[in-house]
Amino acid sequence: MKMNEQHMSGSMQQSLTDYKTAMGEFQKKMPVFGxxxxxxxxxxxxxxxxxxxxKQMIALGISIHAQDEYCMIYHTKGAxxxxxxxxxxxxxxxxxxxxxGGAALSQGITVVQQCIDEFGGQTH
Numbered sequence: 001m002k003m004n005e006q007h008m009s010g011s012m013q014q015s016l017t018d019y020k021t022a023m024g025e026f027q028k029k030m031p032v033f034g035x036x037x038x039x040x041x042x043x044x045x046x047x048x049x050x051x052x053x054x055k056q057m058i059a060l061g062i063s064i065h066a067q068d069e070y071c072m073i074y075h076t077k078g079a080x081x082x083x084x085x086x087x088x089x090x091x092x093x094x095x096x097x098x099x100x101g102g103a104a105l106s107q108g109i110t111v112v113q114q115c116i117d118e119f120g121g122q123t124h
Contacts, residue, residue, distance in 0.1 A: 011118060012073050012076075012077070012114055012115045012118045012119065013118065013119075015069075015070065015073050016073055016074060016077065019070045019073075019074065045059075045078075051082070052078075052082045053079060053082035053083055053084055053088075056075050056078040056079035056081075056082055056084065057075075057079050057084060057088060057089070057092050059071065059075040059078070060072065060075040060076055060078075060079055060089065060092050060096075060112070061092045061095055061096045062096075063075055064092070064093060064096035064097075064100065064104050064107055064108040064112070065096045065099055065100040065104050067100075067103060067104070067107050069107070069111055072107065072108075072111045072112060072115070073111065073115055076089060076111075076112050076115035076116065076119070077115060077119050079092075080115070080116070080119050080120070086116050089112055089116060090112070092108075092112075093105070093108030093109060093112055096108055
């Protein structure tokens with residue numbers, strides 16, 4: 001099943017759960033790599049000169065451009081959890097579209113909007 005087909009039959013939360021389950025299984029099979037990867041990415045997303053919200057939005061823009069739907073879901077939720085608004089996220093979609101053209105726009109306006117709707121973008 002392709003990711004877009006899964007979205008039509010499931011939820012964004014289920015996609016996140018599927019990703020986390022698969023990552024857990026991967027870490028059991030590749031514990032050193034999994035641990036190092038998680039340590040590295042956790043460090044990358046710590047607040048420094050950029051806030052965690054800004055870093056999540058940067059990651060979202062890169063995910064849209066790369067058309068990586070699991071990362072779009074993960075980083076849209078991450079940005080919402082850090083206080084990003086729907087307007088912030090749609091601005092990220094716009095910037096990604098400027099670099100990625102139609103493909104980035106089509107992914108951004110569908111997957112990101114679904115995440116905003118499901119994860120409650122109006123409450124932040």
